[in-house]
Amino acid sequence: MTGALDPARRMVLGLAGLVGFFGLWALVAASGLVGNAFLPGPLEVAERLVTLLHTSFAGGTLPQHLASSLQRFSAGYLLAAAVGVPLGLLMGRFRLLDDIVSPLFDALRFIAPIAWVPFAALWFGTGFGGPVLIIFSGAFPPCLLNAYRGARQVDPRYIEAAEMLGTPTHRLILEVLLPAATPSIVAGLRIGAGLGWQSLVGAELIVASTGVGYMMVQAQSGVATATVMVGMAAIGLVGVLIDIALRALEARIHNRLERA
Template sequence: MTGRIDPIQVLLLGLAGLAAFLGLWFGLTASGIVPNLFLPTPVEVFDRFTTLLDRRFAGATLPEHLAASFMRFAYGFLLAAVIGVPLGLLMGWFRLLDEIVSPIFDGLRFIAPIAWVPFAALWFGTGIGGPIMIIFAGAFPPCVINAYRGAKFVDPRLIEAANMLGTPNRRVITEILLPASVPSIISGLRVSAGLGWQSLVGAELIVASRGVGYMMVQGQANVSTTTVMAGMIAIGLVGLALDSALRLAERLILRRRGLET
């Protein structure tokens, strides 16, 4: 099915889906099937969410917890991008490097980021290093894989022309390989950001003394389901904002390159 999608129609369908979800939620709480202690109403969760915006819980307000979480995420995500993207490009260009790194990388990338939590706790305690390590573990593989794929699918005619002209490898990588791989790299960064953000929250549930994950753990300890659910909503909203920003960047880059469909 082709054709331009009507944004108004998309908005209405999204609102209809949200209304159906809230209706189901209200129905479950009204039926009494699930006790209110474990499933509060949407109104109670929203009220708790707004309260946490300016009232401290577990040592900070919700924006302060989010700021601490986002700082950890930014460090881990940027570290993954700065190391992963160049590594992926170099692996796609230099076969020897690919053969050396791929067996190690392919083994490590299947280890769930949360599996690194014990090491993070032992090595860094509750400091910032532990969560950054876990975020890096989640965000690093997509950066490498998509940069690698971008390098592998560069038009071979461009490479052949550069080789015929005696272009040095450094210039081929920076002036041909990197620009041609940008759409794939941006797609990888979108996946990387999502996995990194999810990994952060998992890390904060165990290795943190401040952050939205830590706030949720304290909410659970205090049997405050509304606090836990308010934290979940905050996590979802920040994740949506991150993905929307990267999706916009991807669309702008594809439009500039004439590749947008």
């Protein structure tokens, strides 16, 4: 078990997995079992990636499409966090608010983000608002749920002590509930970021005129498989980078709380 946790061993195994994947991909592409139009090899996809970095496709280069996607993601995700975290803390603190909001929330959170696409298209067309709404619908539930659970798990003695000292409600939430619930909140933000990024791609496939998802749709209509695969790789890489950043934040908060 100790060896399994060794970072060097994990890195070697991870690299071996990547080499195996790309090797198998190259072999299948070179074998002719699948036509090149439908499965280009890794080198062809890499060459297409380099080309898209400076050559326009479907109205923009790859960095420009990524910038559009990240702009939409940032708006939807930050809105989900700005609404979900405070509302979750308040629901965890006030039973009346919990009883009012929970039935509606429980009904809405089981609607898949992609199911909001027709509604978003009717309201916003292919503008900025449609994808933002879909991203919000994906990122909002984990933000609220984890803030709520974090608030509910706070030791009641801390709350009772603050109330005995006459602490105002807003200070109790900011200085007692929020710090104690922070690890749970950050975990929810991480989950919400993953779901929001996945929701963005689904939205751009249907209700967007720019972005990586839109680029992939245009490539699919022209049977430009290498461009589609470049889009998939870009989506995966950006998603990993977002998760790495949030994991680093989660670890930093955890370490700080342990030292405290």
